[in-house]
């Protein structure tokens with residue numbers, strides 16, 4: 001059974017068809033990145049899997065269960081940190097865990113909050129409010145908050161898009177470390193605009209196509225062994241080939257998007 005099974009998914013906004021007949025299977029433990037031109041429906045797809053948007057037609061099964069709304073087994077991280085500005089970082093994470101995991105004891109909640117804030121290096125800054133820390137720190141807190149809920153599936157919508165290159169590189173490493181070693185999270189879906197990021201992180205890259213047929217255009221395997229090092233990955237024989245293929249797919253999809 002696939003961890004995520006998407007069948008014949010359709011979604012329109014007013015008269016605009018944003019997803020048309022999306023079919024995709026994602027295995028448990030896979031890291032899948034999504035790329036495509038701006039406006040081609042990547043976020044919409046992620047939001048439907050996250051249960052924040054309802055599809056017009058088709059189904060999404062996550063670990064065999066049909067998605068009908070948000071749930072703690074699917075945590076999301078967005079480009080804008082979406083932390084509550086009046087709460088400290090630790091309270092942001094704690095409140096999210098408490099509301100998602102009502103059956104957890106206070107000790108378990110506190111253990112998760114401390115473990116993930118520590119893992120992203122923010123425990124010493126836990127009492128600061130989002131407005132008192134850098135964008136990179138705020139996004140680390142958002143990532144810690146998502147992992148602290150212990151979701152089986154993590155949905156990331158351009159989580160590092162607003163960060164400078166160095167901060168982004170550090171967060172990519174922390175994300176992989178959390179996913180591989182620290183957490184119960186198995187499957188990750190991540191929307192990105194960066195081809196390098198898409199290849200570095202993914203087991204497979206999903207290329208979305210533009211209207212008039214907005215759907216999955218191609219799925220490209222990334223058979224590069226982990227752990228991957230950002231400076232040496234470019235020397236792997238498959239890297240240039242994958243990069244060229246992705247560029248070609250994007251360049252050849254010339255239909256205009258809003």
Ligand SMILES: Nc1ncnc2c1ncn2[C@@H]1O[C@H](COP(=O)(O)OP(=O)(O)OP(=O)(O)O)[C@@H](O)[C@H]1O
Pocket residue numbers: 013014018036037038039040041042043044045258
């Ligand atoms: N709630 C909404 N109401 C109306 N139109 C919407 C809504 N959400 C998205 N759209 C439209 O649907 C299309 C796809 O949007 P979506 O955000 O999924 O694209 P995207 O591929 O994630 O884009 P980007 O890479 O720029 O973030 C866009 O034309 C967008 O304007």
